Amino acid sequence: xxxxxxxxxxxxxxxxxxxxxxxxxxxxxxxxxxxxxxxxxxxxxxxxxxxxxxxxxxxxxxxxxxxxxxxxxxxxxxxxxxxxxxxxxxxxxxxxxxxxxxxxxxxxxxxxxxxxxxxxxxxxxxxxxxxxxxxxxxxxxxxxxxxxxxxxxxxxxxxxxxxxxxxxxxxxxxxxxxxxxxxxxxxxxxxxxxxxxxxxxxxxxxxxxxxxxxxxxxxxxxxxxxxxxxxxxxxxxxxxxxxxxxxxxxxxxxxxxxxxxxxxxxxxxxxxxxxxxxxxxxxxxxxxxx
Numbered sequence: 194x195x196x197x198x199x200x201x202x203x204x205x206x207x208x209x210x211x212x213x214x215x216x217x218x219x220x221x222x223x224x225x226x227x228x229x230x231x232x233x234x235x236x237x238x239x240x241x242x243x244x245x246x247x248x249x250x251x252x253x254x255x256x257x258x259x260x261x262x263x264x265x266x267x268x269x270x271x272x273x274x275x276x277x278x279x280x281x282x283x284x285x286x287x288x289x290x291x292x293x294x295x296x297x298x299x300x301x302x303x304x305x306x307x308x309x310x311x312x313x314x315x316x317x318x319x320x321x322x323x324x325x326x327x328x329x330x331x332x333x334x335x336x337x338x339x340x341x342x343x344x345x346x347x348x349x350x351x352x353x354x355x356x357x358x359x360x361x362x363x364x365x366x367x368x369x370x371x372x373x374x375x376x377x378x379x380x381x382x383x384x385x386x387x388x389x390x391x392x393x394x395x396x397x398x399x400x401x402x403x404x405x406x407x408x409x410x411x412x413x414x415x416x417x418x419x420x421x422x423x424x425x426x427x428x429x430x431x432x433x434x435x436x437x438x439x440x441x442x443x444x445x446x447x448x449x450x451x452x453x454x455x456x457x458x459x460x461x462x463x464x465x466x467x468x469x470x471x472x473x474x475x476x477x478x479x480x481x482x483x
Contacts, residue, residue: 199293202300203277203352204228208265213238215283216247222281223248225289232269234259262348263364263373270363273355282349284399285312291394295352298340298391306357306386307378309346310394311336320398322347323390326379328431341390344382348374350396357386365430370416372423379431410465417469425477434479445474 205226207219213236223229229251231244235258244253252272256265270278277296281287291310299308312322324332325344337343351374361384364373378388421444428437448471455464 199296200225200289201227202275203279203292203296204230204273204275205279205281205292206230206232206266206269206273207281207283208232208234208262208269209236209240209244209283210234210259211236211238211240212283213240213243216240216243218286219283220247222287222289222292223251226250226292228273228275230254230269230272232256232265234261234265261366261369263368264366267363267366270353270355276355278353278355280348280351280353281396282398285350286397287350287394291396294394295391298389298394299352299354302387302389303354304357304387305389306354306361306381307346307388308352308354309388309390310350310396311390311392312347312349312398313395314398314400316395316397319392319395322349322398326382327375328379337390337392339392341392342387343390344388345375345378346388346390348377349398360384361386367426368423370419370423372427375427376430410461413462413465414469417466417471418473421470421473422477425474425479429479437479441474441477445471448474
C-alpha cells in the first residue's frame, strides 16, 4: 500500500466555531486529505465559505448555531464512510506523514478503538495528554517514551477506528463542552476497547486557540460555565448524584470566596471565567441530568 492509500482510509473531522484564523495552519494537512468533514457551530467569521474555497473536497455541515463540541462531532462522524475518522481541533497541527503514521499504526492494532498522537504545547515541548481513568486513580510520573495503552486521551487529536465503537457509541450529547472526551474514553475503557498513545507522532496544540471572536470575556465566561456544568454531569453519571452535590457546594463555596480576590488582583479574563464557573454551579439542576 502506498502512502496516498493511507490517507484515503481516513476522514479528517473538525468542529469549527469562529475558526477562520486557524485555516492557514490547517492547510498543510488538509490539502493532502481526500476526505474531510467540517462541522460548523454557527461561525460568523466566514469559516464555512473559506473552507469550501480552500478544500473543495470537504463536506461542510452548517448548523447555524452552537450545538456543542460532542454533538457537532457526532453529526460529522455520521457522514464518514472511511474505516477511520481523525478528530482534530482547529488549533492542532499534524503533518500528512504524521497522520499516515497513525493510520499505519492503527492498521497494526485492529483491537484499538483510538490511537492518539503526542500533543505538544509548542514544537518539541510535550504535554501529557493521556492518563488512566480519574475514577480509578490519579496518574503520576513522566510521559510515555514509547507506545502505551491508556485509559484517557485529550480529545484535541484522536484517530477513531469506527467499527470499534459499536455498542459503545460516540459522544454523550448531555455534555455541551468539556468532559465529553473523559466520558467517551471511560466508556471505551469499561468495554475493554483499547486506547493507545503513539508518541512518535506529534500534534502541536495551541490550546484555546480555536475560537477568536469579538467578545473574549464572554468566551471565557462560557468556558467557566460549561466546565462547571460538565464536571457535575460527569460526576453524577460515573460516580454518584450525592457526590456531585457535595462537589457542587464545595466548589461553589471556594469560588464565592475567591471572586473578590480575583477582582482585586485584576485579570478580566480569569475573572470572567470564574464568574462563569460560579453561575454554572449555581444554575445546575441535578434532576435535569440523567
